[in-house]
Amino acid sequence: MNEDFRDTASALVAIGRSFYERGWALGTSGNFSAVIGRDPLRLIITPSGVDKGELTVAQILEVGREGGETRGLKRKPSAEALLHIKVIERGAEAVFHTHSVWGTVLSNVHAPAGGIPIEGFEMLKGLEGVKSHEHREWLPIVENSQDMPALAESVSRALMKYPDSHGFLLKQHGLYTWGASLAQAKRHVEILEFLLEAVGRLHMIKPTV
Amino acid sequence: MNEDFRDTASALVAIGRSFYERGWALGTSGNFSAVIGRDPLRLIITPSGVDKGELTVAQILEVGREGGETRGLKRKPSAEALLHIKVIERGAEAVFHTHSVWGTVLSNVHAPAGGIPIEGFEMLKGLEGVKSHEHREWLPIVENSQDMPALAESVSRALMKYPDSHGFLLKQHGLYTWGASLAQAKRHVEILEFLLEAVGRLHMIKPTV
Amino acid sequence: MNEDFRDTASALVAIGRSFYERGWALGTSGNFSAVIGRDPLRLIITPSGVDKGELTVAQILEVGREGGETRGLKRKPSAEALLHIKVIERGAEAVFHTHSVWGTVLSNVHAPAGGIPIEGFEMLKGLEGVKSHEHREWLPIVENSQDMPALAESVSRALMKYPDSHGFLLKQHGLYTWGASLAQAKRHVEILEFLLEAVGRLHMIKPTV
Amino acid sequence: MNEDFRDTASALVAIGRSFYERGWALGTSGNFSAVIGRDPLRLIITPSGVDKGELTVAQILEVGREGGETRGLKRKPSAEALLHIKVIERGAEAVFHTHSVWGTVLSNVHAPAGGIPIEGFEMLKGLEGVKSHEHREWLPIVENSQDMPALAESVSRALMKYPDSHGFLLKQHGLYTWGASLAQAKRHVEILEFLLEAVGRLHMIKPTV
Numbered sequence: 001m002n003e004d005f006r007d008t009a010s011a012l013v014a015i016g017r018s019f020y021e022r023g024w025a026l027g028t029s030g031n032f033s034a035v036i037g038r039d040p041l042r043l044i045i046t047p048s049g050v051d052k053g054e055l056t057v058a059q060i061l062e063v064g065r066e067g068g069e070t071r072g073l074k075r076k077p078s079a080e081a082l083l084h085i086k087v088i089e090r091g092a093e094a095v096f097h098t099h100s101v102w103g104t105v106l107s108n109v110h111a112p113a114g115g116i117p118i119e120g121f122e123m124l125k126g127l128e129g130v131k132s133h134e135h136r137e138w139l140p141i142v143e144n145s146q147d148m149p150a151l152a153e154s155v156s157r158a159l160m161k162y163p164d165s166h167g168f169l170l171k172q173h174g175l176y177t178w179g180a181s182l183a184q185a186k187r188h189v190e191i192l193e194f195l196l197e198a199v200g201r202l203h204m205i206k207p208t209v
Numbered sequence: 210m211n212e213d214f215r216d217t218a219s220a221l222v223a224i225g226r227s228f229y230e231r232g233w234a235l236g237t238s239g240n241f242s243a244v245i246g247r248d249p250l251r252l253i254i255t256p257s258g259v260d261k262g263e264l265t266v267a268q269i270l271e272v273g274r275e276g277g278e279t280r281g282l283k284r285k286p287s288a289e290a291l292l293h294i295k296v297i298e299r300g301a302e303a304v305f306h307t308h309s310v311w312g313t314v315l316s317n318v319h320a321p322a323g324g325i326p327i328e329g330f331e332m333l334k335g336l337e338g339v340k341s342h343e344h345r346e347w348l349p350i351v352e353n354s355q356d357m358p359a360l361a362e363s364v365s366r367a368l369m370k371y372p373d374s375h376g377f378l379l380k381q382h383g384l385y386t387w388g389a390s391l392a393q394a395k396r397h398v399e400i401l402e403f404l405l406e407a408v409g410r411l412h413m414i415k416p417t418v
Numbered sequence: 419m420n421e422d423f424r425d426t427a428s429a430l431v432a433i434g435r436s437f438y439e440r441g442w443a444l445g446t447s448g449n450f451s452a453v454i455g456r457d458p459l460r461l462i463i464t465p466s467g468v469d470k471g472e473l474t475v476a477q478i479l480e481v482g483r484e485g486g487e488t489r490g491l492k493r494k495p496s497a498e499a500l501l502h503i504k505v506i507e508r509g510a511e512a513v514f515h516t517h518s519v520w521g522t523v524l525s526n527v528h529a530p531a532g533g534i535p536i537e538g539f540e541m542l543k544g545l546e547g548v549k550s551h552e553h554r555e556w557l558p559i560v561e562n563s564q565d566m567p568a569l570a571e572s573v574s575r576a577l578m579k580y581p582d583s584h585g586f587l588l589k590q591h592g593l594y595t596w597g598a599s600l601a602q603a604k605r606h607v608e609i610l611e612f613l614l615e616a617v618g619r620l621h622m623i624k625p626t627v
Numbered sequence: 628m629n630e631d632f633r634d635t636a637s638a639l640v641a642i643g644r645s646f647y648e649r650g651w652a653l654g655t656s657g658n659f660s661a662v663i664g665r666d667p668l669r670l671i672i673t674p675s676g677v678d679k680g681e682l683t684v685a686q687i688l689e690v691g692r693e694g695g696e697t698r699g700l701k702r703k704p705s706a707e708a709l710l711h712i713k714v715i716e717r718g719a720e721a722v723f724h725t726h727s728v729w730g731t732v733l734s735n736v737h738a739p740a741g742g743i744p745i746e747g748f749e750m751l752k753g754l755e756g757v758k759s760h761e762h763r764e765w766l767p768i769v770e771n772s773q774d775m776p777a778l779a780e781s782v783s784r785a786l787m788k789y790p791d792s793h794g795f796l797l798k799q800h801g802l803y804t805w806g807a808s809l810a811q812a813k814r815h816v817e818i819l820e821f822l823l824e825a826v827g828r829l830h831m832i833k834p835t836v
Contacts, residue, residue, distance in 0.1 A: 022441075023231075026399035026400065026402075026403050027332065027335040027396045027397075027399035027400035028335055028396055029331075029335060029400075029403075051392065051395070053227070099331070099403070101403060101406045101407050104330065104332070104407045105407055105411050105414065108411060109411070109414055109415060120526075120590050121522065121590045121591070122447075122517070122588065122590060122591035122592065123445065123447060123522070123591075126445040126446055131564065133562050133564070133590065133591065134564075144331055144342050146340070146341045146342070146343075170331065172330045172331060172342060173330070173331035173342065174331065183469065187445045187446055187469070188445075190444035190445035191445035193444075194441075194444050194445060194447075194519060197519045198522045198523055200410070200414065201519060201520070201523045202523050202526060202527070203414045204413050204414060204622050204831075205523065205527055205618065205621045205622060206527060232649075235817035235820075235821045236750065236753040236814045236815075236817035236818035236821060237753055237814055238749075238750060238753060238821075260810065260813070260814070262645070308749070308750060308821070310824045310825050310828060313748065313750070313825045314825055314828045314829050317747075318829070318833060353760050355758065355760070355761075379749065381747050381748045381749060381760060382749035383749065409828070409832065413832060436680070440650075538735075538799050539731065539799045540656075540726070540797065540799060540800035540801065541654065541656060541726060541731070541800075544655055544656060549773070550773045551771050551799060551800065552773075604678070605654045605655055605678070606654075608653035609653065609656075612650075612653045612654060612656075612726070612728060615728045616728050616732055619728060619729070619732045619827070620732050620735060620736070622831050623732065623736055623827065623830045623831060
């Protein structure tokens with residue numbers, strides 16, 4: 001158990017730092033989690049308010065289903081632990097939430113449509129289960145809120161309405177994506193952030209919004 | 210005391226180098242300070258004209274309220290020490306001044322309005338005391354000047370007029386922000402630079418200026 | 419032979435990681451190969467689905483002309499091994515396939531024209547055999563497909579139609595380029611990615627598409 | 628003498644690698660030189676065609692006034708050694724030539740005007756001798772050519788016509804700047820590249836070209 005915690009936390013820390021380096025988790029933004037037990041549910045998660053460029057294993061918290069902390073008592077789990085749990089309840093083993101400039105910009109530009117269609121890119125094949133670039137990914141945009149239970153509810157509804165989506169954006173806030181492993185969730189972050197940048201730059205060359 | 214100096218200077222150097230890496234302190238631009246004593250006021254500050262990518266603890270100067278150097282005699286404190294002191298007199302423990310491309314560009318574009326409104330972004334919650342993305346941050350733009358006492362006066366006026374602002378821009382020059390600790394001031398730099406880039410890219414997709 | 423494999427694989431790994439760092443091979447995208455024997459043809463190639471930021475020599479596979487693996491049995495060679503072989507049959511010693519944002523964006527914008535003209539840039543002289551900036555490089559855009567033999571056929575046709583081109587783009591997918599050595603192929607990637615970004619940014623300042 | 632060579636070459640290598648990291652010397656582009664003796668003139672310079680990300684002291688060449696190599700016989704000095712010497716004859720101790728995307732783009736956009744006016748930026752004060760942001764820097768654009776003596780002649784004319792300029796652009800090619808020391812020349816590169824990016828992004832928000 002201890003070893004599980006340490007190994008998974010160590011991988012989570014390395015990934016979190018790499019996102020910070022790319023500018024996707026500046027200013028203590030972003031939070032990252034992974035399941036380390038299912039019965040009862042136990043997950044590890046980054047604490048609230050830490051610098052992701054200096055993230056350490058010692059900072060990683062262990063929490064249960066309600067988001068209450070069971071270990072690593074010195075810090076509060078991220079306020080968004082509830083959203084992570086909503087995603088984990090649908091089967092994900094790891095959940096990553098990043099704040100990138102392009103995600104922020106596009107979640108604003110596409111908010112009236114409720115989501116961003118991403119279609120025709122080979123990169124889409126990096127999303128689990130996608131076999132062809134002809135795939136159309138719908139990235140739902142959920143209205144942001146500081147009322148966490150209400151936001152968790154909105155997220156649940158979006159997840160149910162778009163069960164095939166590999167992530168969602170909170171408006172003017174950031175990206176949530178997940179995977180069946182830490183590596184898969186990391187891949188999904190990189191792919192969706194790449195695609196958001198590509199879509200954003202396409203808007204600038206061929207204005208279509 | 211010596212230890213205080215060394216520890217704080219060492220943290221300042223690491224943060225300064227990270228800003229250089231991100232392109233926010235190129236060409237010896239930018240200057241960074243932190244309070245190490247209040248009675249009488251003593252602060253450490255980067256010297257004028259050093260390469261922030263090669264900043265060392267040995268280069269850090271100690272100055273008093275007038276910006277005169279009391280230690281580390283070989284170099285001149287930044288000419289902008291006066292501006293740092295104006296901010297510190299209002300309670301800040303650390304002051305960071307960066308020169309980013311986006312800050313420079315937006316300080317020009319928004320100069321006629323006297324400031325940049327930043328509103329609706331979750332990232333705003335990283336600014337001390339901000340509890341909701343519904344916050345409206347006003348980033349005042351102060352006309353640049355080479356007359357330091359006059360510029361310090363303009364900065365003072367802006368700080369008094371907008372006491373809730375977490376930073377200000379000098380026109381076509383750069384960002385000043387601060388915090389109750391080095392970590393908080395670093396967070397404020399990352400958040401405001403992120404938001405300036407997001408606002409700038411939004412202008413390019415949806416021209417509104 | 420073993421030593422050949424190890425040295426070439428080690429160089430390939432270092433280059434692959436440098437592309438990942440620049441954001442040209444995110445999310446397990448991209449694949450890289452090099453010839454280690456011609457009679458019969460043997461090449462080394464990155465496996466399908468590995469994180470290019472954590473690429474290791476142990477992951478590199480050795481395959482023959484049909485793309486079937488002859489060594490390093492634990493992973494599948496990239497599905498695009500066939501495309502690499504088409505390029506290698508025309509004489510290349512190393513083939514690099516990157517997925518950059520600018521390549522993706524421009525392959526979409528210029529698709530109706532079937533390619534991108536790049537002309538007048540000094541940087542073109544870094545392409546093997548080009549002696550002057552007055553060179554006009556035509557970067558063909560090949561329609562993307564999941565049918566590998568069909569795609570290999572399209573690529574072959576493009577290579578025959580534009581024998582002087584130093585690379586090609588797969589539409590909304592990425593860049594292929596190559597060279598007479600790993601170093602030359604790396605140089606071609608850097609030059610073409612640079613030129614794609616320059617062309618893309620020119621479109622944004624002077625809309626001409 | 629040997630020590631001089633080694634120390635200066637070592638500093639040159641570190642700076643060259645930092646430019647490569649920032650994307651200002653990709654694909655073996657760029658070349659860097661420094662004076663190590665004046666009577667007779669001896670300078671060190673990067674060789675033609677080396678990867679600036681793997682630049683080593685052993686690769687650095689020593690050449691005399693005619694650009695002929697006097698040391699480090701295995702490689703050819705950069706073909707642009709003549710241009711470096713033209714600048715050095717006017718007093719510079721170090722000359723840096725970078726190829727950035729923004730320099731390339733703006734040298735194209737502003738070519739009809741023969742140069743780029745850069746005015747009102749605090750960052751200009753990092754250019755040697757500039758005391759105020761109210762300075763107007765004129766960055767001449769010289770038509771590119773493969774005829775090195777002819778190009779050296781054009782550069783000489785531009786240097787004479789604009790004796791106060793701190794650099795010049797070769798059209799669709801890159802930036803030349805210099806300084807009274809390696810550190811000053813490095814600072815000038817960072818400042819001019821920063822300003823070119825700022826001017827370029829301003830064009831995208833407020834089209835004025």
